[in-house]
Amino acid sequence: MNASAHRCGGAPIITGEDIIVRYHRRTVVDVPRFQLCDGETHAILGPSGSGKSTLLRVLGLLERPTRGRITLDGRAVTAGDKGARMMMAAVFQNPYLFKGTVSENVAYGLRLRGVPKSERDDRVAAVLERVGLGGTQRQSALRLSGGEAQRVALARALVLEPRILLLDEPLSYLDPLIKRRLVQDFSRILSADGVTALYVTHDQDEAMVVADRVSIINDGAVIRTGGVDEVMTLPTSPWVADFIGMDAALSGTILESVEGIAEVLVGEERVFARTDLPPGTDVLVGIRPEDVMLFEAWAETPVSSARNQLLMRVESIEHMGSTDRVSLHSNGMRIASSISRAASRELDLTVGAEVRAFFKATSVWVQSAAGVPSGV
Amino acid sequence: MNASAHRCGGAPIITGEDIIVRYHRRTVVDVPRFQLCDGETHAILGPSGSGKSTLLRVLGLLERPTRGRITLDGRAVTAGDKGARMMMAAVFQNPYLFKGTVSENVAYGLRLRGVPKSERDDRVAAVLERVGLGGTQRQSALRLSGGEAQRVALARALVLEPRILLLDEPLSYLDPLIKRRLVQDFSRILSADGVTALYVTHDQDEAMVVADRVSIINDGAVIRTGGVDEVMTLPTSPWVADFIGMDAALSGTILESVEGIAEVLVGEERVFARTDLPPGTDVLVGIRPEDVMLFEAWAETPVSSARNQLLMRVESIEHMGSTDRVSLHSNGMRIASSISRAASRELDLTVGAEVRAFFKATSVWVQSAAGVPSGV
Amino acid sequence: AAEEPAEEPAAEEPVAEEPIETTDLILASTTSTQDSGLFDVLIPAFEEAHPEYKVNVIAVGTGEALELGQNKDADVLLVHAKAKEEAFVADGYGTERRDVMYNDFIIVGPPADPAGIKGGTVADALKKISDSGATFISRGDDSGTHTAEKALWEKSAIKPAGAWYNSAGKGMGDVLTMASEMGGYTLTDRATYLNMKNDLQLEILCEGDTVLFNQYGVIPVTDATNMEGAQAFADWIVSDEAQTIIGEYGVEKFGAPLFFPNAQ
Amino acid sequence: MEVFWSAFVDSIKLLFGGDAALYEIIGLSLRVSGISLVLAMCIGVPLGYVIGSRRFPGRGLVVAIVNTGMGLPPVVVGLTVYMLLSRSGPIWDLYLTLMGQEMPRVLYTVPAMIVAQVIISSPLVTGVTLAAVASVPAELRLQARSLGASKLQEAILTVKEARRGIMAAVAAGFGGIISEVGAVNMVGGNIAGKTRVMTTAIQLETGQGNFGLALALGLILIGISFVIMNGFTRVQQSGGRYER
Amino acid sequence: MEVFWSAFVDSIKLLFGGDAALYEIIGLSLRVSGISLVLAMCIGVPLGYVIGSRRFPGRGLVVAIVNTGMGLPPVVVGLTVYMLLSRSGPIWDLYLTLMGQEMPRVLYTVPAMIVAQVIISSPLVTGVTLAAVASVPAELRLQARSLGASKLQEAILTVKEARRGIMAAVAAGFGGIISEVGAVNMVGGNIAGKTRVMTTAIQLETGQGNFGLALALGLILIGISFVIMNGFTRVQQSGGRYER
C-alpha cells in the first residue's frame, strides 16, 4: 500500500482499528485500520460479497464488530452510543421504508430530533424536490417503484443534513437521467463544508465524480486506499487492475526528464509521461483505457499533443455495450483501450491485428515504485 | 414511431393489447400494443417510476391488468393460467429469497417441476457456478449480501431454462467485474435457440450488449420501440435523446450519394454518412457521443477514415466520472462528444472554445424522416 | 329405547362365561352429592349389583340436572329440590319421584361469631345476622340449598338485601371457602361442610332445627335412552342394600353419617 | 333450532329491556376486561418485543415458557391467585408483618379478578407479539437506528410495523379475558352486584338450567365483543405493508 | 408458599406414583387436545391463509368475526354444542328422519368434547395465522408464482415463510384447548374413566376443596404442556428470516 494512502485531507473523524467481523466463524471483514477523514467523500469499491455493507454498518455504529475499536473525533464509541449515531445518517443498499406516507418516512429523523412540524414540512418538501419526487408526500411509501423507494430512503437521510453520511449503493435502482442529476447533486452536497461521506458503490464513474478518496476492498480486506485519480489509474495488482477495468500497472524506469515530461522505459517501449521524478527512478505506470485512441496501423501522425504513438498488437476484444475494450501489447508492454463500437467496427479489429495506439503524456500516471509492496 | 418498430424477428410470443394498469385511479401503464417476439431479447428502458416493473408483471401473468388482453402463442391467457406461467421465470428488481438454504432457493422451481433430486443438485451446482456462487449451496439464503442475493434470484430463474425469461434489473447490485461476466453470459444464454427475454434495465450498455430490440417507456407509455442500434443512436425526440445521453437527432437532407457514402446537409454543415437512401431524401441523423473525437482546433487532418471533420464550438461540459460529456454546435448542427477526462483536461476545454470534432461516416446513423411522427 | 336393539342388554339373565355387554346409564346429579364423595362408594356398589350398567355421573346444578332430564340427555336424576322435582314429574318429564335420603342444613360462621347467633334457633340467628349487618353469603344459584335458604328468610319475614348479603351464585364448596375468607355466615349442608372442614375457618353455629331438612329424591326420566337402567337405579337406590351404604357413609371419616337414608 | 332463534330474540329484548342488573353486569365485564387488557398489553407488548427482537441464550426456553403460559388452566390460575390472596396466604402474612395491621380483603373484589385475568392473558399477548415482532425485518430496525432512533423509539417503530400481528395479539388477549370464567369465578366469587360479570352470570344460569337465558346472555357477550373487535379491526387493517 | 412447594412435590409423586386413573386422565387429555388441535389447524391455517393473503370486499368484517371468535365464552360454546347434540336437539331429529333410526349418543363422549374444543380453538388459530400470513411480503408469493407455483404450492410456501407466526397460532390454539374446561365439562360431562380430562379433574378437586391436589394436577398439566411447547419451539425458532 502506498505511504500516502492513509494520509487524511482533514483530521480523521471516524477511525476503525483492528476491525474483525465474523459470521458463523467466517471472517467477513478484517481491516487493521480504516480512517474516514473530516470533510472527505470516501468511496468504497469492491466485488459483491467482499464486506462493504458490513464495514459500513460497523463504522456507522449500527453493528458491533466481533473485534475492534472505533473512535469518533478521537473518542472511543460503541454501537450503543446514541449521541454518536445522531451525527450520522445511513442509506442502506436495500431501501426498507416504514409503513406510512412518503413524507412520514422522510420526516422520521427530523421528528426524532424534535424539529417543529412546519419546518419539517418545508425541509421534507425541499429534499423530495431534490430527489425528483416533489409532490409525492402523501403517497404510501410501500407502493413505490424500486427507484422511487430508493430515492425516498436517500431523502430520509439527506434531510437530516448530518455531519456524516453513510451511503450503500444509493443509486443502484436509478435510471441514468436521474442518476446523473443526483450524482451532480451529491458532489455538491458532499463537497459542502463539513460533510463527510462513506460511499459504497459499484459504479466507478459515480465514485470518480463524488469521491475524494477511494478504498478497494476484497474478501474483507482493504487492499488499496488513496486519492481517486491515483487508485483509478494506477492499479497496484492484476486483481485491482481487472476490477477497475484496466490492465495491470506497468513497471518502468525513467530514462530522462525534460521540462516535467519524462521518457519512461516500459518493457522495450518508450513512453512519455508528465512527472517530476528524477531520471533513474523505478516507477509504476498506468494509463486508463479511455485515454488510449486507436487508429489504423498505417495512419499518419495525427495530433501533435498525443506524444505517445505505439504500434501494438490486439490481444483480445470485449464488447461492453456502447464501447469495446481492446487489450494490446507490444515489446513487453501491455495496455487496454476503450473505443466506441462504431470505431471498433470501422477499424475492423481482429485479434492479432496491428493498430496504432495514441495517448497523451498527461494521460500517463506515474508513481515511484518504492514503497509499493509487490503483489498488492 | 417508426414503421419497422413493431416488426418482430420471430412470431410474437407474448402480445399485450390495450393494457391499462391503474392504481388508486392513477394510470401507471397504458400500452395499446406490446409484442415480445420469439427468440428475441427485448430490453425495456425508462426512468424510475415509469411503469417498467408493472408492465413486466402484467406480461408475465403475475398481475391482472386493470384492462387489456394478453395472448401467448396466439392464445388468450390470464394471470391464473398456470400452464402459461410454467413457460416463464422471473427475476424481480428486489430479490426476495425464501427461507432456507441457497440451494433450496435455486431448486425451488425444479422441485415444482418434479425434477429428480440428483439432477436438481447437478443443475443447481452448475447455475450457481455460472453466477459466481459455486459452493454456497448450503448457506442460508437470508444472510447473503445484496449482490449475492440478487445472483441467487437470478440463478433461481436461469436454472429452469424457461422459454421466456423476465428480468427486472437483474444486475443492479453487482460490481463491474461480475456484471461484465454475467452480461456476456446472458448474451450467450439469451441468444440461444428459443429463449425469449424481457429485460428491464437502467444500464444502456447492458441493454446494448444483450438486447435485440429496445422499448423506451415513459409515464406508462411506450414511446419508442425498435432495433437496439436504431433506438440508441437515433432519438426521435429531445426527451429520448436526453434519456439515452445524446443530443436530439438532427434533421437533414441527402445531397448526393457515392458508393453508399452520402453527403447529408445538416443545418449548414455537410456530413458524410453511410446510407443507401437516394439523394433528396429528408432524413434523421444521429451520432453517438462516444463516436465523436475531439482535437485542438488547429490540429491537422489525422486519420483518413474519419471522413467528418468539423470545427465546432463548446456549449457545455459535464463531468461523468471517467469521461466528460461535451456539447458542441456549429452552423445549426448540434452534437455531443464523450471524451476521457484526461483528454478533456489536456484539451483545456472551456465553454465557448473552438475544437475540431472527428467522426467516421460509418458512425453516423441515418434514417428516412418519413413515417416518424414529429414530437415523439 | 326399544328402537336400539344393538345396545339392548341381556338384562334378564346374563349368560355366564360370556363377557357382559354393558350399557351406559347417565345419572345427572348435583355437585354437592359428587363433592361429598358419596358416589365414590355408591356407584361401584350399584355396578356390582347390576353389572350390565355403567353409570356416568354428570354433576351439575339441580336446575341444570332437571333441564338435562327434560331434554332426555340424562336417564335418571338424583337431586334435592322437592317442589321442582314434583313439578317435573307432574309435567310428565319423569316417571315417578321417590325419596332417597336427606341430610340437614346448618348455619356456619366465623369462630368469633360477631352476630352472636350461637345456640339460638334458626329464626333467631337470621334476625341477628340481618340486624347486625354481619356478612352472609348465599348460594344464590337456585340450588336446593338456596331454595331452602330463601324459604328460611321468608319464614322469618326478613327480606335479605344490602351490602352484608352476598349472593354468590356458586357451588357449596366455593361458598364455604368464600365465607371462610370473608369471615361471613352461610347456610350449608352438613355433608359438604364436614368434608371441607379442615380447610375452613368456620364453625357450626346453628343446627338441629327441624326446618333444616334437605330431602334428596330419585327420578327416572320418561322415555329415557336407557329406561331399564334408570328404573333399575331408582329401584336399587331405595333398596335396603343401598340405603345401608348411604347410612354408613362418612361414619368412619367424620364420626357421623353425612346422609340419612329415608326411602319408604 | 328455534331455541337459538328465541335466544337471539331474548338477547335483543334483554339488551334493550332496561334491566339495570344486566347493564351493571355488562358494565363490570367491560371494566374488568378493559383494565385487564390494558395491563396485559403493558406487560405483553414490551415483553414480546424484547423476546422477539433480541437474541440471547435460553431464548428458546423463554419462548416455550411463554407458549406454555398461553395454556394456563384458568382454574389453576384462579386457585393460585386465591391461595396467594387468601387470609391464610403469604401476602396476608407479609402485609401483617410489614404494616402491623390486617390487609384489607382483596379476594372477591374486582382487583382480584383483574389480577387473574392479567395472568391469563399476558402470555397470549406476549406470545403473539413475539412472533409478530420477529417477523419485522431487522433491516428496518437498523434503518431507524441509523436515523437516530433511541432503543425506545426503535421499539415503538417496530411495534408499529408489526401492528397487524400485535393487533392479533391484543385480540387474542381480549378474547382470553372476555370469555374467561374459571379464574374470575374463583377469585371474584360471582357476587351479585359486586363481582358478577357476563361469563359468571352465564355459568350461573346454565347451572340453574336456564339454558335459554344463558344463551341469550352469551349472545349479548359475543355481540359486545364483536362490536369492540370490529372497531379494532379497522385499525388493524389499515396500511398493510405487503398487499397488492 | 409451602402450599405451592408441597403441591409441586405432590405433582411429582403423583406423576411417578403409577396411578392408572391419573395416567388415563392424562392420556385422554392429550388425545382430546391432540385431535382437536389437528382439526383446528386443518380449519384455521387454510382459513387464515385465505383471509390473510387475499383482498376481498367485507374482509374487515370477516377479520372482526374471527377476532370475536377468539373470545367465544366456553360455556356458551358448550351450551350450543350441547343443544345441537341433545336428544331433543335438531341433529338428533334430522338423523332420525334421514336414517330412520335413533342417532347413537354423542353427548358425554370424546367426539363431543372434540367438537367443542375445535370450535373454541379454530378462531384462535385462524386469527393469528391470518396476521402472520398478512405479514409475508406479497413479492414473495409473486416470486413463487413466477417460478411456476400453483395456488396450493404458493400457499404452502407462504405458510412456511410465516412459520413463526403460525407456530404462535398453533401454540395459542393448543393453549386454548389444553386449558379449556367450561365446554368440555358441559358436553363431556366429566365422567370418570370416560370423559374426565385434566382440566375437569382439576375443577372437580377444587370443588371438593382439595386445593392441594388440584394444584398438583394443575402443575402436571402445565408441565406436560411445557414439554410439548418446548418441542414446538425448536421448530418455531429455527431459521428466522430477519435475525442478525
Ligand SMILES: Nc1ncnc2c1ncn2[C@@H]1O[C@H](COP(=O)(O)OP(=O)(O)OP(=O)(O)O)[C@@H](O)[C@H]1O
Ligand atoms: N401497488 C401500487 N399502488 C399504487 N401505486 C403503485 C403500486 N405499484 C406501483 N405503483 C406506482 O406505479 C408507478 C410505476 O411503478 P413501477 O414499479 O412499474 O415503476 P418502474 O418503472 O419499475 O420504476 P423503477 O425503475 O423505479 O423500478 C410508480 O410511480 C409507483 O409509485
Ligand SMILES: Nc1ncnc2c1ncn2[C@@H]1O[C@H](COP(=O)(O)OP(=O)(O)OP(=O)(O)O)[C@@H](O)[C@H]1O
Ligand atoms: N448475518 C450474516 N450471517 C452470515 N453471513 C453474512 C451475514 N451478513 C453478511 N454475510 C456474508 O458476509 C459477506 C459480506 O457481506 P456484505 O453484505 O458486507 O457484502 P457486500 O460487500 O456489501 O456485497 P454486495 O456488494 O453484494 O452487497 C457476504 O459473503 C455475506 O454472505
Ligand SMILES: [Mg+2]
Ligand atoms: Mg452490500
Ligand SMILES: [Mg+2]
Ligand atoms: Mg421497477
